[in-house]
Amino acid sequence: MVHVKDRLVVRSLFRCLSGLVFQHVVLLLTHFNGAQLQKTGPPEPIKVMVGDDTVLPCHLEPPMDAVQMTIEWGRPDLNPRFAYVWHNGQELLGDQNIAYKGRTALSVSKLKQGDVSLRLSKVKVSDNGSYRCYIPRQTKEYFVELVVGAVSAAGISLAGLDKSSSGVVLQCESKGWYPEPEVLWLDGEGNVLSAGPTETVRGPDDLYTVSSRVTVDKRHGHRFTCRVQQNIINQTRETHIDVPADFFMTSSNCSASVTISVLFGLMLIFAVVFFVWKLRQNKTGSMSETSAQNTDKENESRDQLMTKSKNLGYLDKKKAKLDEDFQRKKEEQKHMEQTLRTLTELREELEKQNEKLKAEKEKLGTLAEEYEKKMNSVDEEVNKKEGDKMDNKVQGYLKLKQVFTEIKWKLEERKKEPQTLQLITEKLMKGTFDEIKRITERKEEVEKHMEQIKEQLEETEKQREEIQAKHKSVREEKKSDFNNLII
DSSP, X not given: OHHHHHHHHHHHHHHHXXXXXXXXXXXXXXXXXXXXXXXXXXXXXEEEETTOOEEEOOBOSSOOOOTTSEEEEEOXXXXXXXXEEEETXXXXXXXXXXXXXXXXXXXXXXXXXXBOOEEEOSOOGGGOEEEEEEOTTSSEEEEEEEEEXXXXXXXXXXXXXXXXXXXXXXXXXXXXXXXXXXXXXXXXXXXXXXXXXXXXXXXXXXXXXXXXXXXXXXXXXXXXXXEEEETTTTEEEEEEEEOOXXXXXXXXXXXXXXXHHHHHHHHHHHHHHHHHHHHHHHHHHHHXXXXXXXXHHHHHHHHTTSOHHHHHHHHHHHHHHHHHHHHHHHHHHHHHHHHHHHHHHHHHHHHHHHHHHHHHHHHHHHHXXXXXXXXXXXXXXXXHOOSGGGHHHHHHHHHHHHHHHHHHHHHHHHHHHHHHHHHHHHHHHHHHHHHHHHHHHHHHHHHHHHHHHHHHHHHHHHHHHHHHHHHHHHHHHHHHHHHHXXX
């Protein structure tokens, strides 16, 4: 009886050890058989956007049941290099690269038909590369090239004025691209404009941020397009801006300089009207987003009845949406800061011009008073002298008085011009101050909304970690039960 029990224990240990040894032998045979394999693969790479799911194709020729076969999916540039391993009807996760945990799977029903394609979920930028599908029973290995892409909208803002060329400087920026895109500037007829070098920054998430500036003048027209494109993933994003022709006027004298100051004010009004229109659109979008968020909150009570895996997928989608909302608000905040800087510069310029007008007005008034005093002194001198000998002097005095009168009249006319321009300048200054105040208040609202989104992101991430911890605990319990069963 004792011998029978010992025999059963030995058989159990032998089955466990033989399974582990066979698993490692299968993986090691990959290296030794590589020189005799025939390499094949699809003619075109598989293209997918970040966050989407995709399938890496691999089929047995001729088709046959592969459920009890060994199938290895891997990448030569990884360590460990296995993205997924299937052996004798079950997954082997011991040597799987941690980056692919929970994101790879095969279809058992399709395995019976010889379809060993790998399903990859929630694609990341780091998944970009060449994948190898290997079946030890055959003498072929299949290679699939996966190209991962990410795109984002572009935004144009007024960066300033180029006084040397009487042009306008425009800036275009776009965040969240992969692979690295290129930026092009086009005029109204579709002609490519010459711009400065594109500034490129790669973030810790491997996504690229690109920005470009271009100086345009009146000969280029008034409508300009910023195009951000990536030819590898066939993705393009465009945005447009209309620049009024008055922005490009030049100055040749003092009067023209004053006119330009007035035009700057008109330009400011146009920019403010455009920005207010854009804010209203964003506000409408924010209302729809808020409505969508409220709907998500109502659905949370129903989602609690779902399985833990579905809850995790829901939280991932919610987190992605919150990230998108946060980035949109961040872009809006940046555009408002740029507009505030531009409005502040215009306000300072108007204040300087206003001071010049006041000084010119005072100077003209002083000059008119001096001429008035000279005329009064001539009147007193003539009145003191008597007799016919003074007739010639009186006639000269009358002519002199006529000249002084004309000078005084001209000075009074010139004095009215600075007064009118000063009133216009003060009116524009008041409008500029009111718009700066209004945009600043809107900026504070956006920043407050960003804080709320950030809090929701942190809460979502906390819930996601709790669910993942529960999943891990369940898997460990199952593994412990399985080990106890074997023993």
